[in-house]
Amino acid sequence: MKKILALVLALALIATLGITSAFAADEGFVDGKFTETRHITVEIYNRNNDGGTDPTNNVWTEYLKQGMLERYNVEVEYVSVGRWTETDDIAQLLADGQAPDVSYTYGYNTIISYANMVDANGNPGVIDLAPYLEEYKDYTQNIVTLLGGEDNLYYDKDPATGAVWMIEGVRADTSRITTFIRKDWLDKLGLALPTTEEEFYNALVAFRDNAEQLLGADADKMIPYTTSTDIGWRNDLLCVSKVADDISDETLFVYGYDDRHLLYPGYKEGVRVLNKWYNEGLIWKDFGLYTDSEQEDNNMKAGYVGAFMHNWDYPFRNGDDCINLNLQRNVGEDAMFVPIDCFQDDAGVTRKFMGAAVGSDRKIFLPSTNKEPLASLLYINFISDPEVIKYLQTGKEGENFNLTADGAYEILPATGEWVKNSGNNIDYTMTCNGLYLGEATGATTALSYPGIPADIVITANEFGKNNGRYPLHYNVGTIESETEVGTSLTTKRDELFTKAVTASVEDFDSVYDGLLDEYMNLGGEEIINERIEKLEAVYGIKYEK
Structure with a gap:
């Protein structure tokens, strides 16, 4: 097709x-x-x-x-x-x-x-x-x-x-992806902010087992952890924590076709953890039914969700209609998703595999x-x-921002013609993604989400790039096999993730491995082989699979 x-x-x-x-x-x-x-x-x-x-x-x-x-x-x-x-x-x-x-x-x-x-x-x-x-x-x-x-x-x-x-x-x-958790629920249960995967898991179990205390009459709506059909993006921090910290740049290149890191060695074990969580009733059981974010966002805003991973600023986006402010209105002033950084690899590092500033x-x-x-x-x-x-990102003083004494731009909830259709007007600043305001950038970031405490914004941003690794850029020209597969591999990847997560624990390996074989036969294996060939042809690097 x-x-x-x-x-x-x-x-x-x-x-x-x-x-x-x-x-x-x-x-x-x-x-x-x-x-x-x-x-x-x-x-x-x-x-x-x-x-x-x-x-x-x-x-x-x-x-x-x-x-x-x-x-x-x-x-x-x-x-x-x-x-x-x-x-x-x-x-x-x-x-x-x-x-x-x-x-x-x-x-x-x-x-x-x-x-x-x-x-x-x-x-x-x-x-x-x-x-x-x-x-x-x-x-x-x-x-x-x-x-x-x-x-x-x-x-x-x-x-x-x-x-x-x-x-x-x-x-x-x-800054890329951050993990968020309901601090008010942790406080009610006497739990500290998780700093390891085990502590995070224990928190999810506690949310599930104390649904009546946390949600009262809505206990049956408890969702300890939510995700979407985009498993690879939404659970990246967990999955890449299973990748060896000493993985080489050559390996990251050879197996780096998929931007969800599917082919990184060890990644499967992160999906296995998700499968375990799903079968224990810790993950939103209906995540596979929705391809957009509306229902999931509504669950978070209503107060039914305990934790999730997403873009570093996701619960702060959309001004007055953001997740955190809706949560406070619907549940109480103390209700708030806060950032944590808890998924450690074999070296004890909360590693993130980042996209470089360029590329x-x-x-x-x-x-x-x-x-x-x-x-x-x-x-x-x-x-x-x-x-x-700067103008596109900040706008008009008094309408889009107030200038603080230290030169930061305090972003205001604009209305009417001064509304920005995208965060920081990213759709117009097509060569620039993220605030680009010189010395005022850091302070402005903290003030860019009206109603959200600056310390939470700063921490979420820092956690989104903490221990980030930027793989080396190998410019080998066009990988022809990548241009031939179109979206077929992406579709197969997402099918793999959803079916593997929702499989029984006993069937996980057969489901995952079977669908991965289909992925490789659709073109994945050709891409890996061509990347190895181009790596040697352009850089003289011989790589053994």
């Missing part, structure tokens, strides 16, 4: 592109500005959030449009793409020849797949940015500075062909239907300007 889809898209591109591959400098660009107004379209996520604004037309887009027109004489038009359907949406827009001039996605292989879709003249479906980055390097300095150097501008440069199909965004804050966030690319590559590159440079980022 995926190969058929790729063929259909490729044929559609052949019919719609007709783009020449030759590069030519833009003669209408003089002294850093176009002599005649140019027009580009830019992708913007639509999250369809309640109380939000039209993502294509609001105060933030007006600021960006005006800035681009004044600085470069470029008109900008925004194109809405569904946040949760973005891969399919962009694929369809590409096939129709209507993809935004500036597009972005989280999937590296998604872009490589587009680049491999060539027209009748052999031109790829994505513009090779290498000649533009060289010709106009004086106009990409904001991007270079944001990414931390010119090397990172060429982070994905193909070592064989020299092609650059995308520009990486940067994670200004690399683990969104990737920006220009489809070949783009007739204004220079104007598009200038847009990417514009949104990478630290002053532009």
Whole structure:
């Protein structure tokens, strides 16, 4: 099915592109500005959030449009793409020849797949940015500075062909996943904050066994620990704690195709623990029935949940409608999820395998239907300007923030036109994920969640990157086998996780191993082998499985 889809898209591109591959400098660009107004379209996520604004037309887009027109004489038009359907949406827009001039996605292989879709003249479906980055390097300095150097501008440069199909965004804050637990429940039961897996397990058992004391008439709704169908993300800290601390960077690369760390040696034992918890009634029994977060969030807000793992700021997000503030309103002032860091590996370290600051966030690319590559590159440079980022992240004083005496931005719960559709306006700061405010960043982070105590925010952020390990970046070019499998491996992985967690304890190994074999036969084994081959070909490293 995926190969058929790729063929259909490729044929559609052949019919719609007709783009020449030759590069030519833009003669209408003089002294850093176009002599005649140019027009580009830019992708913007639509999250369809309640109380939000039209993502294509609001105060933030007006600021960006005006800035681009004044600085470069470029008109900008925004194109809405569904946040949760973005891969399919962009694929369809590409096939129709209507993809935004500036597009972005989280999937590296998604872009490589587009680049491999060539027209009748052999031109790829994505513009090779290498000649533009060289010709106009004086106009990409904001991007270079944001990414931390010119090397990172060429982070994905193909070592064989020299092609650059995308520009990486940067994670200004690399904090990732944190574990949260109900401190008020611990206090009622006379338990301390867990510092080990055993203590965490004992707390879950205590929640289950004391449901009537903790929930009264709602005791049957007790959920000691909640998760979702995205087992790999939502339980990462537990699962990677079973990976040996001395694992090599080469092994992390060879088995690092899956961003949920499925193939890391030892990972299975973490899933085994989840299976044990599920069979003991410690995990939300209905987690496999829901693919979105609404019901799970409602359970947390209502006060039925004891603990969970998620993005480091998850219980603080969404302003007045966040989980913690709803919990306090529904249960009591003392009700609060607080961060803990308790899953230790064989070296006694609460290890996190982190995405590097560059290479683990969104990737920006220009489809070949783009007739204004220079104007598009200038847009990417514009949104990478630290002053532009600061405005988009902080907004208008009195509406979005108050400036404190020490220079921090105290974020306010904005309303009306000043609402941000995404945290820190991440959908507009597409090259920057996380606060990027210089010396004011740390203090601002603590004040970025109205109503949440600053110490809890700071601790959650610190725990999300505490003992973080950033695997070495091996740039071996495109792993062709990865681009061929599409989402089939992701679907199989999630099936594996859900079925393995919910299997009986006796059937766990057969279910897990059987589905893992299917995963490997679908393309996992080919990916591992190709990674080993490329590692030796480019770096001379011989790796034995």
